[in-house]
Amino acid sequence: MNSLFNKTLVLFGLILTISYGSVQAQAVKWDSTYRPANFPKKVAEFKADVKSKSDVVFLGNSITAGTDWAKLLDLPQAKNRGISGDISFGVLERLQDVIDGKPAKIFVLIGINDISRNIPDTVILANYKKIIARIRKGSKKTKIYFNTLLPVNSSFGAFKNHYHKDEHILWLNDEIRKLSAKNVTIIDLYPNFTDNDKHLKAELTKDGLHLIPAGYQVWAEFLKKGGYLN
Template structure:
Protein backbone atom coordinates (compact mmCIF):
# COMPACT_ATOMS: atom_id res chain seq x y z
CA UNK A 1 0.00 0.00 0.00
CA UNK A 2 2.71 2.47 0.96
CA UNK A 3 4.74 1.57 -2.11
CA UNK A 4 1.70 2.19 -4.33
CA UNK A 5 1.05 5.55 -2.70
CA UNK A 6 4.62 6.67 -3.20
CA UNK A 7 4.63 5.68 -6.86
CA UNK A 8 1.29 7.40 -7.31
CA UNK A 9 2.69 10.55 -5.76
CA UNK A 10 5.58 10.45 -8.22
CA UNK A 11 3.16 10.11 -11.13
CA UNK A 12 1.09 12.99 -9.77
CA UNK A 13 4.13 15.24 -9.76
CA UNK A 14 5.16 14.20 -13.26
CA UNK A 15 1.65 14.57 -14.59
CA UNK A 16 1.27 18.06 -13.19
CA UNK A 17 4.65 19.32 -14.36
CA UNK A 18 5.73 20.28 -10.85
CA UNK A 19 9.38 21.13 -10.27
CA UNK A 20 9.79 18.58 -7.53
CA UNK A 21 11.04 15.04 -7.39
CA UNK A 22 9.38 12.36 -5.32
CA UNK A 23 11.76 10.54 -3.01
CA UNK A 24 10.87 6.87 -3.15
CA UNK A 25 11.07 4.68 -0.09
CA UNK A 26 9.65 1.33 0.86
CA UNK A 27 8.65 0.36 4.38
CA UNK A 28 8.12 -3.25 3.28
CA UNK A 29 11.80 -3.89 2.45
CA UNK A 30 13.30 -6.79 4.40
CA UNK A 31 16.89 -8.01 4.04
CA UNK A 32 17.55 -11.33 2.25
CA UNK A 33 18.29 -13.22 5.49
CA UNK A 34 15.50 -11.58 7.50
CA UNK A 35 13.22 -14.66 7.81
CA UNK A 36 16.16 -17.01 8.30
CA UNK A 37 17.44 -14.83 11.13
CA UNK A 38 14.04 -14.65 12.81
CA UNK A 39 13.64 -18.41 12.63
CA UNK A 40 17.02 -18.76 14.34
CA UNK A 41 16.07 -16.24 17.02
CA UNK A 42 12.78 -18.01 17.73
CA UNK A 43 14.58 -21.35 18.11
CA UNK A 44 16.94 -19.99 20.73
CA UNK A 45 15.94 -20.97 24.29
CA UNK A 46 15.00 -18.15 26.64
CA UNK A 47 17.35 -17.66 29.57
CA UNK A 48 17.15 -15.48 32.66
CA UNK A 49 18.40 -11.89 32.80
CA UNK A 50 19.09 -11.55 29.07
CA UNK A 51 20.77 -8.48 27.58
CA UNK A 52 19.53 -8.14 24.00
CA UNK A 53 21.37 -6.09 21.38
CA UNK A 54 18.87 -5.09 18.70
CA UNK A 55 19.68 -3.50 15.37
CA UNK A 56 21.19 -3.93 11.92
CA UNK A 57 24.56 -5.16 10.60
CA UNK A 58 26.50 -2.88 12.96
CA UNK A 59 24.94 -4.82 15.83
CA UNK A 60 24.98 -8.17 14.03
CA UNK A 61 28.70 -8.16 13.22
CA UNK A 62 30.09 -9.04 16.63
CA UNK A 63 29.62 -11.68 19.29
CA UNK A 64 28.27 -9.62 22.17
CA UNK A 65 28.58 -12.39 24.71
CA UNK A 66 32.28 -12.85 23.97
CA UNK A 67 32.97 -9.12 23.52
CA UNK A 68 31.46 -8.20 26.88
CA UNK A 69 32.19 -11.40 28.78
CA UNK A 70 28.46 -11.78 29.46
CA UNK A 71 26.84 -15.16 28.72
CA UNK A 72 23.40 -13.53 28.87
CA UNK A 73 24.16 -11.10 26.00
CA UNK A 74 22.10 -12.00 22.91
CA UNK A 75 22.53 -10.66 19.38
CA UNK A 76 19.39 -9.53 17.57
CA UNK A 77 21.06 -7.66 14.74
CA UNK A 78 20.05 -8.32 11.12
CA UNK A 79 22.22 -6.94 8.34
CA UNK A 80 20.33 -4.37 6.26
CA UNK A 81 17.41 -4.01 8.65
CA UNK A 82 15.38 -0.83 9.04
CA UNK A 83 13.11 0.45 11.80
CA UNK A 84 10.03 -1.09 10.15
CA UNK A 85 11.77 -4.47 10.16
CA UNK A 86 12.65 -4.12 13.84
CA UNK A 87 9.01 -3.36 14.65
CA UNK A 88 7.87 -6.40 12.69
CA UNK A 89 10.13 -8.74 14.68
CA UNK A 90 10.00 -6.93 18.02
CA UNK A 91 7.53 -9.31 19.65
CA UNK A 92 10.16 -12.05 19.79
CA UNK A 93 12.34 -9.73 21.88
CA UNK A 94 9.45 -8.66 24.10
CA UNK A 95 8.37 -12.25 24.74
CA UNK A 96 11.81 -13.03 26.16
CA UNK A 97 11.23 -10.43 28.93
CA UNK A 98 14.91 -9.39 28.84
CA UNK A 99 16.56 -7.47 31.64
CA UNK A 100 17.99 -4.96 29.16
CA UNK A 101 17.55 -4.08 25.48
CA UNK A 102 20.20 -2.06 23.65
CA UNK A 103 18.91 -0.51 20.40
CA UNK A 104 20.92 0.94 17.52
CA UNK A 105 18.90 1.38 14.31
CA UNK A 106 18.23 3.95 11.63
CA UNK A 107 21.22 4.31 9.30
CA UNK A 108 19.67 1.98 6.71
CA UNK A 109 16.43 3.97 6.91
CA UNK A 110 18.46 7.04 5.96
CA UNK A 111 20.12 5.16 3.09
CA UNK A 112 16.69 4.06 1.83
CA UNK A 113 15.27 7.61 1.94
CA UNK A 114 12.72 6.91 4.66
CA UNK A 115 11.54 10.22 6.06
CA UNK A 116 12.94 11.47 9.36
CA UNK A 117 9.47 11.85 10.87
CA UNK A 118 8.68 8.20 10.20
CA UNK A 119 11.97 7.02 11.67
CA UNK A 120 11.37 9.05 14.83
CA UNK A 121 7.80 7.73 15.07
CA UNK A 122 9.18 4.20 14.79
CA UNK A 123 11.69 4.89 17.57
CA UNK A 124 8.79 5.91 19.76
CA UNK A 125 6.81 2.79 18.78
CA UNK A 126 9.74 0.54 19.64
CA UNK A 127 9.96 2.10 23.08
CA UNK A 128 6.19 2.01 23.67
CA UNK A 129 5.84 -1.62 22.66
CA UNK A 130 8.70 -2.79 24.88
CA UNK A 131 7.31 -0.74 27.77
CA UNK A 132 3.86 -2.26 27.34
CA UNK A 133 4.95 -5.85 26.71
CA UNK A 134 7.87 -6.09 29.14
CA UNK A 135 7.58 -3.29 31.72
CA UNK A 136 10.61 -4.36 33.76
CA UNK A 137 12.99 -4.29 30.79
CA UNK A 138 15.50 -1.45 30.86
CA UNK A 139 15.69 0.26 27.46
CA UNK A 140 18.95 1.72 26.15
CA UNK A 141 18.84 3.65 22.87
CA UNK A 142 22.14 4.47 21.17
CA UNK A 143 22.75 7.44 18.92
CA UNK A 144 23.69 6.68 15.31
CA UNK A 145 27.38 6.40 14.53
CA UNK A 146 29.09 8.80 12.12
CA UNK A 147 30.15 7.57 8.68
CA UNK A 148 33.27 8.09 6.59
CA UNK A 149 32.95 8.57 2.82
CA UNK A 150 36.72 8.45 2.18
CA UNK A 151 36.51 4.66 1.74
CA UNK A 152 34.43 5.16 -1.41
CA UNK A 153 31.92 2.49 -0.42
CA UNK A 154 28.23 2.27 0.57
CA UNK A 155 27.43 5.54 -1.17
CA UNK A 156 23.74 5.51 -0.20
CA UNK A 157 24.81 5.83 3.43
CA UNK A 158 27.20 8.73 2.83
CA UNK A 159 26.73 12.48 2.54
CA UNK A 160 23.78 12.50 4.92
CA UNK A 161 25.51 13.71 8.06
CA UNK A 162 22.80 16.31 8.75
CA UNK A 163 20.20 13.56 8.92
CA UNK A 164 22.34 11.54 11.33
CA UNK A 165 22.71 14.59 13.56
CA UNK A 166 18.98 15.32 13.43
CA UNK A 167 18.01 11.77 14.36
CA UNK A 168 20.55 11.73 17.16
CA UNK A 169 18.94 14.83 18.63
CA UNK A 170 15.57 13.10 18.45
CA UNK A 171 16.99 9.98 20.09
CA UNK A 172 18.24 12.12 22.97
CA UNK A 173 14.67 13.28 23.54
CA UNK A 174 13.68 9.69 24.32
CA UNK A 175 14.98 10.30 27.84
CA UNK A 176 11.58 11.89 28.43
CA UNK A 177 10.15 8.39 27.98
CA UNK A 178 12.41 7.00 30.72
CA UNK A 179 14.85 5.62 28.16
CA UNK A 180 18.60 5.64 28.83
CA UNK A 181 20.35 7.23 25.84
CA UNK A 182 23.89 6.07 25.09
CA UNK A 183 25.56 8.77 23.02
CA UNK A 184 27.98 6.72 20.94
CA UNK A 185 28.37 9.32 18.18
CA UNK A 186 31.02 11.65 19.69
CA UNK A 187 33.26 8.77 20.77
CA UNK A 188 33.71 7.65 17.16
CA UNK A 189 34.36 11.08 15.57
CA UNK A 190 37.64 12.19 14.05
CA UNK A 191 38.80 15.81 13.80
CA UNK A 192 36.77 16.23 10.59
CA UNK A 193 33.58 14.93 12.24
CA UNK A 194 33.72 11.64 10.35
CA UNK A 195 33.89 8.07 11.61
CA UNK A 196 37.48 7.45 12.65
CA UNK A 197 39.18 5.47 9.89
CA UNK A 198 40.98 3.24 12.36
CA UNK A 199 37.63 2.04 13.78
CA UNK A 200 35.94 0.96 10.54
CA UNK A 201 36.50 -1.40 7.65
CA UNK A 202 34.44 0.42 5.03
CA UNK A 203 33.30 3.78 6.42
CA UNK A 204 30.15 2.37 8.02
CA UNK A 205 30.77 -0.99 9.68
CA UNK A 206 33.08 -1.32 12.64
CA UNK A 207 36.27 -3.34 12.84
CA UNK A 208 37.45 -5.10 16.03
CA UNK A 209 38.91 -1.85 17.38
CA UNK A 210 35.55 -0.17 16.89
CA UNK A 211 33.76 -2.86 18.85
CA UNK A 212 36.41 -2.70 21.54
CA UNK A 213 35.67 1.02 21.96
CA UNK A 214 31.92 0.33 22.05
CA UNK A 215 32.46 -2.25 24.79
CA UNK A 216 34.55 0.25 26.77
CA UNK A 217 31.77 2.84 26.50
CA UNK A 218 29.21 0.35 27.83
CA UNK A 219 31.46 -0.78 30.66
CA UNK A 220 32.71 2.67 31.67
CA UNK A 221 29.18 4.11 31.53
CA UNK A 222 27.83 1.50 33.92
CA UNK A 223 25.22 0.36 31.40
CA UNK A 224 25.93 -3.33 31.96
CA UNK A 225 25.42 -3.40 35.72
Protein backbone atom coordinates (compact mmCIF):
# COMPACT_ATOMS: atom_id res chain seq x y z
CA MET A 1 0.00 0.00 0.00
CA ASN A 2 2.80 2.40 0.91
CA SER A 3 4.39 1.94 -2.51
CA LEU A 4 1.46 3.79 -4.02
CA PHE A 5 2.51 6.93 -2.18
CA ASN A 6 6.27 6.83 -2.76
CA LYS A 7 6.14 8.45 -6.16
CA THR A 8 7.34 11.69 -7.70
CA LEU A 9 5.11 13.20 -10.34
CA VAL A 10 5.76 16.14 -12.63
CA LEU A 11 2.58 18.06 -13.40
CA PHE A 12 2.05 21.57 -14.77
CA GLY A 13 5.54 22.70 -13.86
CA LEU A 14 5.43 21.33 -10.31
CA ILE A 15 7.15 18.32 -8.82
CA LEU A 16 4.61 16.68 -6.54
CA THR A 17 6.19 14.40 -3.97
CA ILE A 18 3.59 12.09 -2.46
CA SER A 19 4.64 10.28 0.68
CA TYR A 20 2.32 8.42 3.03
CA GLY A 21 -0.67 10.56 2.23
CA SER A 22 1.08 13.94 2.35
CA VAL A 23 1.64 16.06 -0.76
CA GLN A 24 4.56 18.45 -1.14
CA ALA A 25 4.94 20.75 -4.13
CA GLN A 26 8.33 21.82 -5.35
CA ALA A 27 8.71 24.14 -8.33
CA VAL A 28 10.80 22.85 -11.22
CA LYS A 29 13.78 25.17 -11.54
CA TRP A 30 14.53 26.88 -14.81
CA ASP A 31 16.38 30.05 -15.73
CA SER A 32 15.50 32.36 -18.60
CA THR A 33 18.66 34.43 -18.05
CA TYR A 34 21.16 31.67 -18.89
CA ARG A 35 23.54 32.59 -21.71
CA PRO A 36 26.54 30.51 -22.85
CA ALA A 37 29.98 31.90 -22.05
CA ASN A 38 30.71 32.88 -25.65
CA PHE A 39 27.37 34.67 -26.09
CA PRO A 40 28.70 38.28 -25.83
CA LYS A 41 31.58 37.56 -28.19
CA LYS A 42 29.37 35.93 -30.82
CA VAL A 43 26.76 38.67 -30.61
CA ALA A 44 29.48 41.28 -31.16
CA GLU A 45 30.77 39.36 -34.17
CA PHE A 46 27.30 39.13 -35.66
CA LYS A 47 26.70 42.85 -35.18
CA ALA A 48 29.98 43.69 -36.90
CA ASP A 49 29.21 41.50 -39.91
CA VAL A 50 28.07 43.24 -43.08
CA LYS A 51 24.35 42.76 -43.70
CA SER A 52 22.32 42.65 -46.89
CA LYS A 53 18.66 42.33 -47.76
CA SER A 54 19.61 39.24 -49.78
CA ASP A 55 20.92 37.45 -46.67
CA VAL A 56 19.59 34.01 -45.77
CA VAL A 57 20.02 33.74 -41.99
CA PHE A 58 20.29 30.46 -40.10
CA LEU A 59 19.40 31.23 -36.50
CA GLY A 60 19.82 28.82 -33.61
CA ASN A 61 22.17 26.98 -31.28
CA SER A 62 25.15 24.65 -31.77
CA ILE A 63 23.27 22.47 -34.24
CA THR A 64 22.98 25.50 -36.51
CA ALA A 65 26.48 26.73 -35.62
CA GLY A 66 28.05 23.40 -36.57
CA THR A 67 28.40 23.94 -40.31
CA ASP A 68 29.35 26.55 -42.91
CA TRP A 69 25.95 27.16 -44.48
CA ALA A 70 27.27 29.20 -47.38
CA LYS A 71 29.60 26.38 -48.39
CA LEU A 72 27.18 23.56 -47.57
CA LEU A 73 24.39 25.04 -49.67
CA ASP A 74 26.58 26.76 -52.26
CA LEU A 75 24.76 29.90 -51.18
CA PRO A 76 27.12 32.86 -50.63
CA GLN A 77 24.42 34.96 -48.96
CA ALA A 78 23.83 32.36 -46.23
CA LYS A 79 24.74 33.68 -42.77
CA ASN A 80 25.32 31.46 -39.73
CA ARG A 81 23.75 32.94 -36.60
CA GLY A 82 24.05 29.89 -34.40
CA ILE A 83 25.48 30.09 -30.87
CA SER A 84 26.43 26.90 -29.09
CA GLY A 85 24.35 26.39 -25.96
CA ASP A 86 21.82 29.09 -26.78
CA ILE A 87 18.17 28.95 -25.72
CA SER A 88 15.06 30.64 -27.07
CA PHE A 89 15.46 33.55 -24.63
CA GLY A 90 18.95 34.16 -26.01
CA VAL A 91 17.61 34.19 -29.56
CA LEU A 92 15.02 36.78 -28.52
CA GLU A 93 17.74 38.88 -26.91
CA ARG A 94 19.83 39.02 -30.09
CA LEU A 95 17.00 38.94 -32.61
CA GLN A 96 16.87 42.68 -33.25
CA ASP A 97 20.26 42.67 -34.94
CA VAL A 98 18.96 40.05 -37.39
CA ILE A 99 15.74 41.99 -37.96
CA ASP A 100 17.61 45.24 -38.57
CA GLY A 101 19.40 43.62 -41.50
CA LYS A 102 16.03 42.97 -43.22
CA PRO A 103 17.21 39.59 -44.56
CA ALA A 104 15.40 37.79 -47.35
CA LYS A 105 14.90 34.66 -45.26
CA ILE A 106 15.36 33.47 -41.68
CA PHE A 107 15.58 29.78 -40.80
CA VAL A 108 15.00 29.09 -37.10
CA LEU A 109 15.95 25.97 -35.13
CA ILE A 110 15.93 26.44 -31.36
CA GLY A 111 14.58 24.69 -28.29
CA ILE A 112 16.54 21.54 -27.47
CA ASN A 113 18.69 23.38 -24.93
CA ASP A 114 15.55 24.90 -23.43
CA ILE A 115 14.24 21.37 -22.94
CA SER A 116 17.52 20.27 -21.34
CA ARG A 117 17.24 23.18 -18.89
CA ASN A 118 13.66 22.33 -17.90
CA ILE A 119 12.11 25.42 -19.47
CA PRO A 120 8.42 24.51 -19.77
CA ASP A 121 7.20 23.54 -23.22
CA THR A 122 4.51 26.21 -23.14
CA VAL A 123 7.12 28.88 -22.43
CA ILE A 124 9.28 27.67 -25.32
CA LEU A 125 6.25 27.76 -27.62
CA ALA A 126 5.40 31.28 -26.45
CA ASN A 127 8.96 32.32 -27.34
CA TYR A 128 8.57 30.82 -30.81
CA LYS A 129 5.50 32.98 -31.33
CA LYS A 130 7.35 36.04 -30.03
CA ILE A 131 10.20 35.40 -32.48
CA ILE A 132 7.74 35.21 -35.36
CA ALA A 133 5.80 38.29 -34.26
CA ARG A 134 8.93 40.40 -33.89
CA ILE A 135 10.26 39.43 -37.30
CA ARG A 136 6.87 40.11 -38.85
CA LYS A 137 6.74 43.54 -37.24
CA GLY A 138 10.33 44.59 -37.89
CA SER A 139 10.99 43.11 -41.31
CA LYS A 140 7.74 42.51 -43.14
CA LYS A 141 9.31 41.19 -46.36
CA THR A 142 11.46 38.58 -44.61
CA LYS A 143 10.29 35.00 -45.18
CA ILE A 144 10.24 32.95 -41.98
CA TYR A 145 11.08 29.23 -41.91
CA PHE A 146 10.69 27.26 -38.68
CA ASN A 147 12.38 23.88 -38.30
CA THR A 148 11.01 21.09 -36.17
CA LEU A 149 13.41 19.90 -33.48
CA LEU A 150 15.75 17.03 -34.25
CA PRO A 151 15.58 13.80 -32.28
CA VAL A 152 18.37 12.79 -29.89
CA ASN A 153 20.10 9.47 -29.28
CA SER A 154 20.87 8.54 -25.67
CA SER A 155 23.07 5.56 -26.61
CA PHE A 156 26.03 7.94 -26.92
CA GLY A 157 25.77 9.01 -23.27
CA ALA A 158 27.30 12.43 -23.85
CA PHE A 159 24.43 14.86 -23.12
CA LYS A 160 22.36 13.32 -20.37
CA ASN A 161 20.28 16.45 -19.74
CA HIS A 162 19.08 16.31 -23.33
CA TYR A 163 18.18 12.63 -23.35
CA HIS A 164 14.96 10.85 -22.33
CA LYS A 165 12.84 13.93 -22.97
CA ASP A 166 11.36 12.77 -26.24
CA GLU A 167 7.83 13.66 -25.19
CA HIS A 168 8.86 17.33 -25.02
CA ILE A 169 10.41 17.20 -28.49
CA LEU A 170 7.30 15.55 -29.91
CA TRP A 171 4.92 18.03 -28.26
CA LEU A 172 6.88 21.04 -29.45
CA ASN A 173 7.16 19.64 -32.96
CA ASP A 174 3.40 19.20 -33.11
CA GLU A 175 3.01 22.82 -32.05
CA ILE A 176 5.66 24.03 -34.51
CA ARG A 177 3.72 22.38 -37.34
CA LYS A 178 0.69 24.42 -36.32
CA LEU A 179 2.69 27.63 -36.77
CA SER A 180 2.04 27.34 -40.50
CA ALA A 181 -1.26 29.07 -39.74
CA LYS A 182 0.81 32.19 -39.00
CA ASN A 183 2.08 32.28 -42.60
CA VAL A 184 5.32 30.63 -41.51
CA THR A 185 6.88 27.90 -43.64
CA ILE A 186 7.48 24.78 -41.55
CA ILE A 187 10.48 22.63 -42.36
CA ASP A 188 9.79 19.24 -40.82
CA LEU A 189 13.33 18.01 -40.26
CA TYR A 190 12.46 15.50 -37.55
CA PRO A 191 11.30 12.56 -39.73
CA ASN A 192 14.43 12.80 -41.87
CA PHE A 193 16.70 12.10 -38.91
CA THR A 194 14.88 9.39 -36.98
CA ASP A 195 15.72 5.68 -36.92
CA ASN A 196 13.15 2.92 -36.41
CA ASP A 197 13.10 3.66 -32.67
CA LYS A 198 12.47 7.38 -33.24
CA HIS A 199 16.01 8.24 -32.13
CA LEU A 200 18.56 10.35 -33.98
CA LYS A 201 20.21 8.11 -36.56
CA ALA A 202 23.58 7.03 -35.17
CA GLU A 203 25.27 7.41 -38.55
CA LEU A 204 24.37 11.12 -38.65
CA THR A 205 25.67 12.20 -35.24
CA LYS A 206 28.87 12.22 -33.22
CA ASP A 207 27.35 12.35 -29.76
CA GLY A 208 23.60 11.78 -29.97
CA LEU A 209 22.85 15.50 -30.26
CA HIS A 210 25.13 17.22 -32.78
CA LEU A 211 25.37 16.35 -36.46
CA ILE A 212 28.37 15.19 -38.44
CA PRO A 213 28.84 16.27 -42.09
CA ALA A 214 26.63 13.40 -43.28
CA GLY A 215 23.82 14.81 -41.13
CA TYR A 216 24.20 18.26 -42.57
CA GLN A 217 24.10 16.77 -46.05
CA VAL A 218 20.71 15.23 -45.25
CA TRP A 219 19.54 18.65 -44.06
CA ALA A 220 20.93 20.40 -47.14
CA GLU A 221 19.34 17.96 -49.56
CA PHE A 222 15.99 18.34 -47.83
CA LEU A 223 16.17 22.12 -48.16
CA LYS A 224 17.14 21.92 -51.80
CA LYS A 225 14.58 19.31 -52.83
CA GLY A 226 11.85 21.12 -50.91
CA GLY A 227 12.54 24.34 -52.79
CA TYR A 228 13.11 26.26 -49.55
CA LEU A 229 16.17 28.02 -50.96
CA ASN A 230 14.55 29.28 -54.15
